[in-house]
Amino acid sequence: MAAQDDRFHSHLRLVVIDNITILISPILGGNQFEGHAIMNHLGITLNRLAHDYCLAVLVVNNTVRDINSLDDIKPALGNSWAHVPSTRVMLCNHGDDGERVATILKSSRQRSGVNTSYYITDIGLVSSR
Numbered sequence: 001m002a003a004q005d006d007r008f009h010s011h012l013r014l015v016v017i018d019n020i021t022i023l024i025s026p027i028l029g030g031n032q033f034e035g036h037a038i039m040n041h042l043g044i045t046l047n048r049l050a051h052d053y054c055l056a057v058l059v060v061n062n063t064v065r066d067i068n069s070l071d072d073i074k075p076a077l078g079n080s081w082a083h084v085p086s087t088r089v090m091l092c093n094h095g096d097d098g099e100r101v102a103t104i105l106k107s108s109r110q111r112s113g114v115n116t117s118y119y120i121t122d123i124g125l126v127s128s129r
Helices: 003-011 020-028 032-052 078-082
Strands: 014-017 056-059 063-066 069-075 087-093 100-107 115-121 124-127
Touching: 014 032, 020 032, 032 056, 032 078, 069 078
Parallel strands: 014 056
Antiparallel strands: 063 069, 087 100, 100 115, 115 124
């Protein structure tokens, strides 16, 4: 790695939990009260880690079809998890050519509804605009 890369990586502070739904869904099935309490405790702990250690915490939550509308999707962990992240971004496929769209659903720093299109390529993310 180049010296510039070393400086970048030495200051990188990122925790990624890819697919929190797989971790939490099994505990939500039985005793709802206990499962939601554990889920809320995890959210508080992740927020505390982010604050105390100046980390960015990226949590991936699956989506599920809304039973009230077959065309709509919603976060798999539902309303109990919705208050946890300070920023929520929906990532979706958009068409057959590999274009994807990232849309801000909730943010304390940006207005909701802002989106951008991009492609994932061999060199990384490439803007389609």
